[in-house]
Amino acid sequence: MTRLSDNMEKQAKLLSTKLLHNHRQVEVILNRSVLAWKVTEKSGKRSSGVTEGAHSHTVQVFEIVAVHKTEDDDTQTRKHQEKTKQHSQLNTYAFTVSYVRRTRQHRWRCSDVTFHCASRELCEQWIQVTNEQLLLLTNRPKSLLVYINPYGGKRRGKHIYEQKVAPMFRRAGISADVIVTERANHARDHLKTEANLDKYDGVVCVGGDGMFSEILHGLVSRTQMDHGVDQNQPDAELVPCSLRIGIIPAGSTDCICFATVGTNDPVTSALHIIVGDSQPIDVCSVHHDDIFLRYSVSLLGYGFYGDVLTDSERNRWLGPARYDLSGVKTFLSHNYYEGAVSFLPAADDSVGSPRDKLQCRSGCRICQHKSPSKASLTSEEEEEEEKSEGSSGWKVIHGKFIAINAANMSCACPRSPKGLSPSAHLADGTTDLILVRKCSRLDFFKHLLRHTNKDDQFDHSFVEVHRVRKFHFQPRHREPLSLEDLSEPLKKKTAFRPMCSAQTTCSYNTAHSSSWSCDGEILHHSAIQVSVQCQLIRLFARGIEEQQQQQQQQCVFEDPNTLWTPEPSTEMDRIFSY
Ligand SMILES: Nc1ncnc2c1ncn2[C@@H]1O[C@H](COP(=O)(O)OP(=O)(O)OP(=O)(O)O)[C@@H](O)[C@H]1O
Ligand SMILES: CCCCCCCCCCCCC/C=C/[C@@H](O)[C@H](CO)NC(=O)CCCCC
Numbered sequence: 001m002t003r004l005s006d007n008m009e010k011q012a013k014l015l016s017t018k019l020l021h022n023h024r025q026v027e028v029i030l031n032r033s034v035l036a037w038k039v040t041e042k043s044g045k046r047s048s049g050v051t052e053g054a055h056s057h058t059v060q061v062f063e064i065v066a067v068h069k070t071e072d073d074d075t076q077t078r079k080h081q082e083k084t085k086q087h088s089q090l091n092t093y094a095f096t097v098s099y100v101r102r103t104r105q106h107r108w109r110c111s112d113v114t115f116h117c118a119s120r121e122l123c124e125q126w127i128q129v130t131n132e133q134l135l136l137l138t139n140r141p142k143s144l145l146v147y148i149n150p151y152g153g154k155r156r157g158k159h160i161y162e163q164k165v166a167p168m169f170r171r172a173g174i175s176a177d178v179i180v181t182e183r184a185n186h187a188r189d190h191l192k193t194e195a196n197l198d199k200y201d202g203v204v205c206v207g208g209d210g211m212f213s214e215i216l217h218g219l220v221s222r223t224q225m226d227h228g229v230d231q232n233q234p235d236a237e238l239v240p241c242s243l244r245i246g247i248i249p250a251g252s253t254d255c256i257c258f259a260t261v262g263t264n265d266p267v268t269s270a271l272h273i274i275v276g277d278s279q280p281i282d283v284c285s286v287h288h289d290d291i292f293l294r295y296s297v298s299l300l301g302y303g304f305y306g307d308v309l310t311d312s313e314r315n316r317w318l319g320p321a322r323y324d325l326s327g328v329k330t331f332l333s334h335n336y337y338e339g340a341v342s343f344l345p346a347a348d349d350s351v352g353s354p355r356d357k358l359q360c361r362s363g364c365r366i367c368q369h370k371s372p373s374k375a376s377l378t379s380e381e382e383e384e385e386e387k388s389e390g391s392s393g394w395k396v397i398h399g400k401f402i403a404i405n406a407a408n409m410s411c412a413c414p415r416s417p418k419g420l421s422p423s424a425h426l427a428d429g430t431t432d433l434i435l436v437r438k439c440s441r442l443d444f445f446k447h448l449l450r451h452t453n454k455d456d457q458f459d460h461s462f463v464e465v466h467r468v469r470k471f472h473f474q475p476r477h478r479e480p481l482s483l484e485d486l487s488e489p490l491k492k493k494t495a496f497r498p499m500c501s502a503q504t505t506c507s508y509n510t511a512h513s514s515s516w517s518c519d520g521e522i523l524h525h526s527a528i529q530v531s532v533q534c535q536l537i538r539l540f541a542r543g544i545e546e547q548q549q550q551q552q553q554q555c556v557f558e559d560p561n562t563l564w565t566p567e568p569s570t571e572m573d574r575i576f577s578y
């Protein structure tokens, strides 16, 4: 017996009525978990009255967007009234349920189904009881703070929000305060110091990965300030953010949206926000000595990706195509960089390995066993952590590298559908450290090409990959320091320090050092210390759904009690027979 069957037997029907839908009589039932309907009327064309499966439908209550009275001037209703004269007493009272429908490639759409009732009272009862069930879904946001970058990607952020997203929020009864940004870092600064966050259930950004990064920095910094945590301490235990973040993709790469939802489609993202999905995400904190530099959730890339980003900034006017041009230029220049990478491998076996081909998907078992707080690690995990830190489980690799990449999530995006590290996890407290050593141009090309097809990009003698909790990078050549580039605390620190010391080589040669790309922002230091903060934030997402999950209407990440895979025909039998 499936878990759904168990659920169904425990759950009484809240409503069960014969109504009209698409000129046919249907039996409609609502219980705490599903709204279901099936045709009960004999059709002239069919020999048997009821066809199981093909004519029955189930919608999970937690995927209902809204229910409302169907307006009298609704075209569908009028057409329906003209056609179904034999049911004239049923025509005037109708209600429409809007719900999530899955389409191709992880895209969701909002579909409507309209039912016609015999009386006003029955119609109102359906609307009221369905709304009561929706009100029980306390994970749904009611009030959102929305930031729109009008210049991100192809500059369509405002249009996308107004045309596609705002009407859906209105339909779902969500109120939104909208701020169209007027400058870079407007959203970050507003969140950090001004916004009254008590008013909201979530923050939404309309833009690309750069805009998401602003929201991330604003919200994480604000949370640490509110709790008196010093972000400059690399070992500080950061406080997880209570507000979830929604991403309406309208940027150039949209990697974070793509890797957490499976598509960069604004309507799909809006629906994940409306149904109140929740996906915890690891955040890497990046420090230079004891100075906080930035947070990263997707890619920290030195060498190849750092150089692509640096070059692409000069061609912002080209829009998303700037990455293609800079990608080709950087590939042709074929630079490599010397340095030492030290890292703390993830010690416990429960995190798997970057080459185990176990992809992080909705309800991922590896991520579900982790938690944002160290306090809730199991005693074995705690022992492992202490052992590895205490006995200095750190490893050091010196070498010449074309690229050093830390993928905290798969980094899947339209350019690379499986991403830089296809098996990286969204919320396991680790990042996949990929070292690409100096090799021929042809070999590097083969490696890059494998990001676009099914072949294993790690299966090269010059590539190694490690799942780590922390890592440091020290370039062989000392990096130049320009005081203009530095933050205030760092200027003070640097002012008392010799620019050249006996141990370091001060000769600056552009060919000797690259920059880090940190989620698409350039860092001004090559020597960095990185630490993964497990599940520091949560997104309005549920991870990428498996094909099977998509077909069978799977459940949310947060509630393991609803993690079941229904068997469609059995499910319908039980719903209607109970
Ligand atoms: N009003 C504004 N004017 C100028 N820049 C802005 C404004 N609002 C936000 N920004 C900045 O624009 C940058 C790019 O934004 P966004 O990520 O939305 O688009 P993008 O084209 O995808 O860029 P990226 O490739 O960096 O992700 C962000 O770093 C953000 O700080
Ligand atoms: C032979 C052809 C081979 C082509 C190989 C393509 C491989 C593409 C991998 C793309 C990985 C993107 C990782 C995402 C990084 C984001 O945090 C960041 C911010 O948006 N984007 C970039 O830095 C922009 C980075 C753009 C890189 C091109």
Ligand SMILES: [Ca+2]
Pocket: 282, 408, 409, 424, 425, 426, 427, 428, 429, 430, 431
């Ligand atoms: Ca991770």
